[in-house]
Amino acid sequence: MLAQQLVNGLLLGATYALFALGFTLTFGVLRVINLTYGFYFTAGAFIAWYLTRGGTGLALALPAAAIGSGIIAVILDALLLTRLRRARADELASLMVTLGAVLALYAAMTALLGPDIRRLPQSVLGSGALVLGPVRVTQAQLLILGAVTVLAGGLVWLVRFSRLGLGIRAVAENPDAAGLMGIDAARIAVLVSFLSGALAGAGGVLIGLAFNAIQPYMGEQMMLRGFVVVILGGLGDIFGAMLAGLLLGVVEVLTAAYLASGFKEAVAFALLVLVLWTRPAGLFGRPPPRRA
Amino acid sequence: MNALEVAGLAVSYGPTEALRGIDLAVAEGETVCLLGANGAGKTTTLRALSGQVRARAGRIRFAGAEIGGMRPHRIAARGLVQVPEGRQVFAALTVAENLALGAWTLRDAAEADRRRRQVLARFPRLAERLRQPAGSLSGGEQQMLAIGRALMAGPKLLLLDEPSMGLAPLMVEEIFAVIAELRQEGVTLLLVEQNASAALEIADRAYVLENGRITLAGPAWQVARDPSVAAAYLGG
Secondary structure, three states: OHHHHHHHHHHHHHHHHHHHHHHHHHHHHHOOOOOOHHHHHHHHHHHHHHHHHOOOOHHHHHHHHHHHHHHHHHHHHHHHHHHHHHOOOOHHHHHHHHHHHHHHHHHHHHHHHOOOOEOOOHHHHOOOEEEEOOEEEEHHHHHHHHHHHHHHHHHHHHHHHOHHHHHHHHHHHOHHHHHHOOOOHHHHHHHHHHHHHHHHHHHHHHHHHHHOOEOOOHHHHHHHHHHHHHHHHOOOOHHHHHHHHHHHHHHHHHHHHHOOHHHHHHHHHHHHHHHHHHOOOOOOOOOOOOOO | OEEEEEEEEEEEEOOEEEEEEEEEEEEOOOEEEEEEOOOOOHHHHHHHHOOOOOOOEEEEEEOOEEOOOOOHHHHHHOOEEEEOOOOOOOOOOEHHHHHHHHOOOOOOHHHHHHHHHHHHHHOHHHHHOOOOEHHHOOHHHHHHHHHHHHHHOOOOEEEEEOOOOOOOHHHHHHHHHHHHHHHHOOOOEEEEOOOHHHHHHHOOEEEEEEOOEEEEEEEHHHHHHOHHHHHHHOOO
16 A cells, blocks of 8 residues: 555656756746746647547657647747846746736636546556556556656756756856857757746646646646745756655655545645745755855 | 957946947957956956947957857857956856866867867866866866866957956966966957056056046057056056
8 A cells, every 4th residue: 555655656756856847947047937837737738638639649649749838838938038038137027927927828728728627538548557566557657657757867868968958057057158158048048948848748748647637727736836846856956856756746645645635735835834944945955056 | 450349339238338439459469458447347348349238339340240239159159258257167067067168169079179188288277176066166276267268269369357356466476377378379368457567567558448438548568657557557
């Protein structure tokens, strides 16, 4: 029983981690709090739903949803945040603008498509499962595990080990100095928006698989968890976000199993407050590097 | 032949005029210093040359092309490279990564490797600290890294903004020795300095900037003898 709950929690947490990775990446590099981020999650789930309903397999629908949400992210970012970045507006300004925008987007989507919960076709979900002693892992969970491993691993490789990643880290630390190196900070910003949107979109598809319930406001609920994860992990910290995502997933599942499922969110946010009290830089936070 | 020609350059920050139309030129292989009190517009001049602030009026010609209005990364790619005020090394990145970023626009890996060896030969202390985060270096070492990073770009014109600022006297000497070396090697330099006597000693020509205007220009030895310069910048 406990082993099964832990596995469920870790797999749920893996999707939280994936979602939070994109959010922490945008904040870490672009220094904006972009609340439209939750909308990319919804968009990814809806794109996958449309495609799979039309008979497309998940192998194609998942990348298509990620790329589609990435493109949406680039467009929204350019429309909403370019001006703020140019004016070097503070984080509160981006928070307000994107809050307004995302509420408008959810409302418009609900008005256009209706509030009903959509479900992925059974053929996509699969019915098989892997049984390891007392633990049963469904086909959907295996897919989540595979997708999160590939996407999170790919992101870490890109940021830590590639030439492009070096440029991204330079822009994150000091966009002015990066420009003096000949790095086009605006292009890096577009790339980062795309990557984060794609991660959110992929997260939307995977949560759609896990709970099989797709509706316009799903991104809003996810965004709250994204906040918890990103703050627990330390804003802008990629490894922190991954660990905190897994932790939140386990905490939620265990709370639901041993306390009551209604307490899930209460426990998650109590955890957030507790961490902010005791470790303001996040659970794994180090003091920021000394600036010259 | 002039590497850099600036005519009527004016920059405003909102209602504040930081530069009120300045003319200056740097010939190829020349070392020029720009003197002036705090707030005279020295850093603004360099930021305008690098495209970091937009000019309100004026023309900037570099290596035969108009670069006014270009974005910073394009100007850097043309070989106008700045070592900014306060060094601005990437503190969280390693020394090696900082150097690699200096050669960002260079696609030739062999050439990047050659420059890196040259930089490390010039600054052996950086060679010992390649894997350390730049933020862990001392101020002088960070200045060396900032200069080394700029040299990785193979600059046609190197702008140095207050390279001796905040450094211990011994380190200041060392940095000026490096600048003298670069001059010997024929690197074209535009140097902004608070340390006017050291700057005038090294430079071929000098400009004095006051309240966004150039009030004096000429060979460095002549500027050094000007009574107003002696009073204001050379401690009487």
